Amino acid sequence: MKRIIQCFRHPATNRSRTPKQEDDDEEEEHDQRPYILQLSDHIILEIFCKIPTKTLIQCKRVCKSWRRCLSDPEFTRELFSRTPACLLVTGFRWQWGHFLVDLDGTWNPNVVALKLSSEISLRTRTTMVGSCNGFLCHYSRHHLHIFNPVTGELLPLPTPSELGTLGDCYGFGFGPVSRVYKLVRIVPKQVMVLTVGSGIWRNIGHPAYSFSGITPCHGIYHKGFLHWIGRTCGDSSRRLVCAFHVETEQFQELPLPPPFYDLDKTYFKLGVLNGWLSVILNLNGDISVWVMKESWTKEHEFKDPVGSFGTSILKFTEEGQVLGLNYDDHSMQAYTLARTGLVRVEVDGLPLTISEAWDLVLSFVSLEDRSP
Numbered sequence: 001m002k003r004i005i006q007c008f009r010h011p012a013t014n015r016s017r018t019p020k021q022e023d024d025d026e027e028e029e030h031d032q033r034p035y036i037l038q039l040s041d042h043i044i045l046e047i048f049c050k051i052p053t054k055t056l057i058q059c060k061r062v063c064k065s066w067r068r069c070l071s072d073p074e075f076t077r078e079l080f081s082r083t084p085a086c087l088l089v090t091g092f093r094w095q096w097g098h099f100l101v102d103l104d105g106t107w108n109p110n111v112v113a114l115k116l117s118s119e120i121s122l123r124t125r126t127t128m129v130g131s132c133n134g135f136l137c138h139y140s141r142h143h144l145h146i147f148n149p150v151t152g153e154l155l156p157l158p159t160p161s162e163l164g165t166l167g168d169c170y171g172f173g174f175g176p177v178s179r180v181y182k183l184v185r186i187v188p189k190q191v192m193v194l195t196v197g198s199g200i201w202r203n204i205g206h207p208a209y210s211f212s213g214i215t216p217c218h219g220i221y222h223k224g225f226l227h228w229i230g231r232t233c234g235d236s237s238r239r240l241v242c243a244f245h246v247e248t249e250q251f252q253e254l255p256l257p258p259p260f261y262d263l264d265k266t267y268f269k270l271g272v273l274n275g276w277l278s279v280i281l282n283l284n285g286d287i288s289v290w291v292m293k294e295s296w297t298k299e300h301e302f303k304d305p306v307g308s309f310g311t312s313i314l315k316f317t318e319e320g321q322v323l324g325l326n327y328d329d330h331s332m333q334a335y336t337l338a339r340t341g342l343v344r345v346e347v348d349g350l351p352l353t354i355s356e357a358w359d360l361v362l363s364f365v366s367l368e369d370r371s372p
Contacts, residue, residue, distance in 0.1 A: 037063060044069065049082040052102040053362050054114045056083075057150060073369035080134060080363045087314065087323070088149060088358050089113070090128075091351035092330050098149045100362070101347050113349035116149050128356060129218040130172025130183070130226075134363025135370065137172035137183060144183070146172075146196065146367060153367040160185055160192055160201045169211045171219025171226035173246040181370060182246055184219065184226060186211060193249060196370075204249055208233060209242050219244065220270050222277045229256070229270050229279075241270070241279075257281070257288075257296040273299075273315065273359075280313055289313070302335075315359045330354050 039047075048056060048070075056079075060070045069075050089099045101113040129144075130137040136147045137157075144157040169186035181196040192201045209230035211217070219226035226244040231237050241254035257279055269280045276291035282304055289300040300316065312325035314332075322335040323345070330353040332345040346352075 037065065041069075045075070045078065048079055053083060053086045053150070054100050054102050056364070057100070057114065057116075070364050071366070073365065076364040076366075076369075080361065080365060083361050083363075085315070085359050085361045088360050088362065089332070089350060089354055090356045092353040092355040097351075099350055100149075101350060111347050113347045115349065116152065128358070129170035130221065131358060131360060132172050132174050132181065132221045134361055134365065135172075135181070135367070137170070139170070146181070148363065148365075148367055150362050150364055151366055155196075155367045157183065157194065157196070158199050158201065160194070169217050169219065169228060171221065171228070171244060173219070173221040173224070173226045173244075175247040176224055177247050182249075184244060186228075208251060209240075210237075211242075220272060220277070221246075222272050225252075227254075227270060227277060229268065254292070255296075257290040257298070269313075271313075273313070287313075289316075314357055325354060325357055332357065 044066075048059070051059070056070065060067045070079075087101045089101060091097050091099065098116045099113045100116055101111060126138045126140040128136050129139050134148065134150070136149060138145055138147055143159060146155040146157065147153070169184075171184040171186075172181070173184070174181050183194040183196065185192045185194075185201075186207050189206060190203050191205055191207050193204055194201050209228075210233055211228055211230045219228050221227075224246055226246060228242045228244075229239065230242040231239055239256055241256060243252045243254055244250075245252060268282070271278050271280070273289065273291060276293065278289060278291045278299075279296075281288045281290070285304045287300070287302055287304050288298055290296045291299050300322075302322075312327060314323045314325070316322055320336060324333060324335065325331070326333050332347075332350070332354055333342055334345050335342050
C-alpha cells in the first residue's frame with residue numbers, strides 16, 4: 001500500500017541544508033507533534049477501522065495528514081472493507097437532508113446524529129433506487145444520479161429513453177471482475193443496463209418475470225447480485241427471488257422460504273440484515289425473519305407491536321433490540337424482544353419525522369475513484 005505510506009510522510013525539505021540539519025529538523029518536528037500523529041500508517045488504519053463512521057467524518061477535520069488519508073483511494077478502499085454499518089436517515093417534509101447515526105448497541109439518550117452536507121437539493125423529492133459499496137443511486141424529477149453521502153459528491157447519469165415512473169424496477173450494483181458499476185432498469189417489455197461511465201443504456205432483452213406490486217421496487221445488492229421478489233410468467237405462475245448477476249447480466253432463480261405459500265395475502269420485504277440476504281414475512285401480525293446462509297434459515301420470530309413495524313425492520317442489535325420505522329407517524333422505534341416493549345428512538349439532531357432509513361456501510365472513496 002505505497003500510497004497509504006505517502007499520507008504520513010513529511011513534505012520535502014530545503015535541499016540547500018545539510019543532511020544532518022534536515023535530520024535534526026525532522027526529529028524536532030516529529031517530537032513536537034501530538035503522539036497520535038506520530039503513529040505509523042498501519043496502526044492508524046487499525047484505529048480508524050474501529051471508529052464509528054460519524055466520528056471518522058469528524059476526523060477529517062483534525063489535521064491535514066488525516067484528511068489526506070481519508071481522501072486517499074487505496075486507504076479508503078481498505079477502510080471500507082473493514083468499516084461497520086451505520087444508519088443513514090432521510091428527513092421528511094420540512095426536515096429534508098441525510099443524517100448519520102450510530103446505533104450499534106442499545107439506544108441511549110447520549111447518541112447524537114450528524115447531518116451530512118450534499119450537492120443534492122433535498123427539498124426536491126428524491127427516492128433511492130439502489131445502494132452499493134457506500135454509494136446511493138437516486139431518482140429525482142426524471143433524473144438519475146449516484147451520490148456519496150460522506151463526501152457529498154454527485155454524479156449525474158444519462159436518462160433512459162421513454163423514462164417511465166417510479167413504478168419501474170431499478171437496481172444498482174457492482175461487477176467485481178470488470179470492476180464497474182451498473183444500473184439496471186426493468187420495464188414490462190425490456191431490461192435495460194447502463195454501465196456507469198459509458199453513457200449508453202443497453203437493451204439486453206425481454207424480462208422473464210413480473211415485478212408488479214413488489215416491495216421494494218429497487219433491487220437489493222448482495223455479493224455481486226441484484227435481488228427482487230418476482231413472479232414467473234405463464235399459467236403456472238409462482239413467486240420466487242430473481243437474482244441478476246451484475247457481471248454476466250444473467251438472471252438466476254432462488255426459492256422463497258417455506259412459509260411463503262400464499263404471498264398475495266401477506267406482507268413481505270426483501271433486504272439485507274446483518275450481512276445476510278433476508279426476507280421478512282408479516283402474516284396476521286406474526287413476524288418471521290429468514291436469512292439466506294447455505295439455505296433459508298429462520299433467525300427471528302415475534303409479534304408485530306404496531307401492525308406496520310415488521311416490514312420496515314432496519315437491524316437487530318447484539319443487545320436484543322429491533323430497530324425499525326413506524327410509517328404511521330414516520331418515527332424510528334426500538335422494539336425489545338425480551339420485554340416486548342416498544343419505544344420511540346429520539347436522537348439529538350435527528351429529524352422528528354423520517355422518510356427513509358437504511359443500515360449501510362458508508363464509504364470515503366471518491367466517486368472519481370469509484371472502482372474498488
